[in-house]
Amino acid sequence: MNMLASDPFVDPQVMAAFQVQAAGLDVLLGRADFVSLHCALTKRTYHLIGERELRLMQKHAILVNVSRGQLVDERALYRALREGWIAGAALDVTEEEPIAPDNPLLTLDNLVITPHSAAYSNLHPDSFWAATAQAIIALAHGRWPDSVVNRKDVVPAWPLS
Numbered sequence: 001m002n003m004l005a006s007d008p009f010v011d012p013q014v015m016a017a018f019q020v021q022a023a024g025l026d027v028l029l030g031r032a033d034f035v036s037l038h039c040a041l042t043k044r045t046y047h048l049i050g051e052r053e054l055r056l057m058q059k060h061a062i063l064v065n066v067s068r069g070q071l072v073d074e075r076a077l078y079r080a081l082r083e084g085w086i087a088g089a090a091l092d093v094t095e096e097e098p099i100a101p102d103n104p105l106l107t108l109d110n111l112v113i114t115p116h117s118a119a120y121s122n123l124h125p126d127s128f129w130a131a132t133a134q135a136i137i138a139l140a141h142g143r144w145p146d147s148v149v150n151r152k153d154v155v156p157a158w159p160l161s
Contacts, residue, residue, distance in 0.1 A: 004028045007039075009150040029056040034064060041068035049073065054080040061086045069093040074105060081108050092116050 004023045005015055012022035025048075029035060035057065039045055049063065050073040057063070063086060065072050074095050080086050088110040094103070097116065105111055135145035144151055144160050 004032055007150075011150075011152060014149055025053070026056055029053055030058070032061060033058065034062050036064040037067045037071050039067055039071065041070050046070050047073040049077070051076040051079070054085050057086045059084065059087065063089040064091075065089075066092040069095040069097060074103075078104050078108070081105075081110050088112075090114075 003020045004027075005020045006023055006025040006028045007015075010022075015022045023031070035049075037049070039048070045068075048071045049065075054063070054076055057080075063072070063077070069091070072091070072095070077089060081089060090112040091105075092114050093116045094105070094113065096103075099106070099113065105113065131147065135147060138145045139160070142158075142160055148154060
């Protein structure tokens with residue numbers, strides 16, 4: 001599998017270290033078979049995926065949103081799925097939660113919607129606390145936690161090595 005990522009806050013060299021190719025969003029949308037959204041909701045990312053972006057995607061592509069519902073313009077997504085601009089979508093989040101029973105997205109056969117459950121699994125409680133403890137220990141020793149990938153854009157409260 002070839003992985004592409006578009007993230008203005010992560011250095012392309014960091015991505016390359018994880019065998020991920022950096023790409024602009026438009027390039028990623030045009031090349032990817034699966035587009036999975038993993039970003040915060042900000043003024044800049046509100047409706048990050050709208051009609052223009054959906055039309056850039058390949059007809060066989062699948063859009064997956066597991067971040068925030070407002071990243072995707074649901075009216076545009078409905079049209080894209082109904083008119084075949086893309087093959088399908090999977091949403092763990094919707095613009096309005098809980099989703100209204102009369103939302104037209106619920107009528108589509110090429111869309112899967114699940115209740116937003118974030119990272120919950122039977123492994124979550126133990127792994128969550130272990131990762132939290134490891135991050136605290138790293139910070140206490142003046143080191144970056146392993147989970148921080150955008151180090152050039154994060155300003156720590158004290159010097160870290």
